[in-house]
Amino acid sequence: NSLTSEILKQLVNSGNEPISGQQIADQLKISRTAVWKHIKQLEDDGYEIISVKKKGYLLHKRMDSLHPAMLDSMTSTERVGRKIHYFDSCPTTQSIAHEEAANGAVDGTVVISEEQTAGKGRLARNWSSTKGKGIWMSIILRPDIPPQLAPQFTLVAAVAITRAIADETGVTPSIKWPNDLLINGRKCTGILTELQAEADRVQSIILGIGVNVNQTTEDFPDELKSIATSLKIEIGNDVDRLVLTAKIFEYIEKYTDLYIEQGFRPLKILWESYSDTLGKRIRASMVNGEIIGKAIGITEEGVLQIQTDDGKIHGIYSADIFIEN
Numbered sequence: 001n002s003l004t005s006e007i008l009k010q011l012v013n014s015g016n017e018p019i020s021g022q023q024i025a026d027q028l029k030i031s032r033t034a035v036w037k038h039i040k041q042l043e044d045d046g047y048e049i050i051s052v053k054k055k056g057y058l059l060h061k062r063m064d065s066l067h068p069a070m071l072d073s074m075t076s077t078e079r080v081g082r083k084i085h086y087f088d089s090c091p092t093t094q095s096i097a098h099e100e101a102a103n104g105a106v107d108g109t110v111v112i113s114e115e116q117t118a119g120k121g122r123l124a125r126n127w128s129s130t131k132g133k134g135i136w137m138s139i140i141l142r143p144d145i146p147p148q149l150a151p152q153f154t155l156v157a158a159v160a161i162t163r164a165i166a167d168e169t170g171v172t173p174s175i176k177w178p179n180d181l182l183i184n185g186r187k188c189t190g191i192l193t194e195l196q197a198e199a200d201r202v203q204s205i206i207l208g209i210g211v212n213v214n215q216t217t218e219d220f221p222d223e224l225k226s227i228a229t230s231l232k233i234e235i236g237n238d239v240d241r242l243v244l245t246a247k248i249f250e251y252i253e254k255y256t257d258l259y260i261e262q263g264f265r266p267l268k269i270l271w272e273s274y275s276d277t278l279g280k281r282i283r284a285s286m287v288n289g290e291i292i293g294k295a296i297g298i299t300e301e302g303v304l305q306i307q308t309d310d311g312k313i314h315g316i317y318s319a320d321i322f323i324e325n
């Protein structure tokens with residue numbers, strides 16, 4: 001409950017200094033016995049807490065979870081991740097975020113879950129979300145923009161997550177338009193951008209982000225084994241999900257700020273530098289057919305441009321992209 005996470009927060013913030021039971025009790029206006037019960041609860045949850053004689057409690061080892069109290073202590077953002085709704089398991093963080101957004105959640109609110117039982121991709125596809133192995137979250141953003149510019153946020157998010165992964169692992173994914181991050185040709189991250197909007201104004205963007213972090217090949221269902229990868233599979237060791245999540249918050253905030261100040265242009269340049277789609281001959285498969293040609297660029301709106309063999313240029317708003325040889 002919230003007192004337990006308040007105590008966890010205090011333990012985290014006091015770092016290597018033990019914090020006395022009396023101090024915690026005074027601050028939270030509860031008895032020392034109550035403090036002790038919450039400490040027991042944290043230990044049952046998997047946190048290792050040392051009792052230092054005459055000094056108090058010390059957080060020795062944190063659990064591998066994305067607990068908001070832990071995330072809070074690692075994040076220096078102003079908006080993104082300041083308010084977090086955390087679940088051990090849920091069907092999909094997207095629907096919870098939609099509800100929160102409709103109920104007035106503030107800009108930067110995050111819904112995060114250790115596991116999704118019905119994680120979703122685009123076009124009603126599934127998103128495999130193994131418990132405790134990835135980052136499954138939805139970020140609510142409230143930029144003051146017209147709805148037709150919202151797809152740009154998929155590209156802004158793609159750049160932000162690419163930078164965060166590169167910082168944390170030393171491996172830079174490449175971006176496959178519009179919403180996949182690939183390492184060695186396999187998908188390590190998917191982004192799903194959804195909207196609540198009026199005719200001329202966005203009310204909220206629900207940015208769904210799924211990052212495969214510590215799965216092994218066995219964690220993926222058979223049909224994904226050849227197309228999906230995780231950061232752990234690629235770099236050979238576990239990656240700290242807390243640190244990576246905090247980094248993603250920071251970069252999403254930084255790049256949405258940049259977007260608001262300077263527009264899409266600087267982000268388009270970054271996006272292009274990470275793209276593995278541009279310059280290649282591709283097949284774009286859409287709901288109503290397909291187009292084969294060379295991917296020559298993205299527009300200021302984030303629309304992919306394909307030039308077919310007859311020289312015509314086509315704007316693609318949404319499609320699955322396959323590289324042709």
Ligand code: BTX
Nearest residue numbers: 092094119120121122125127128137190191208209210228
């Ligand atoms: P997408 O439609 O581009 O990709 C979905 C496809 O990717 C699936 O059909 C499958 O082939 C493959 N796939 C499924 N799971 C995985 C996985 N874990 N790793 C790699 N490939 C996979 C991409 O849609 C958008 C995904 C967004 C996921 C986030 S998680 C938090 C939020 N909540 C939620 O339900 N969705 C978003």
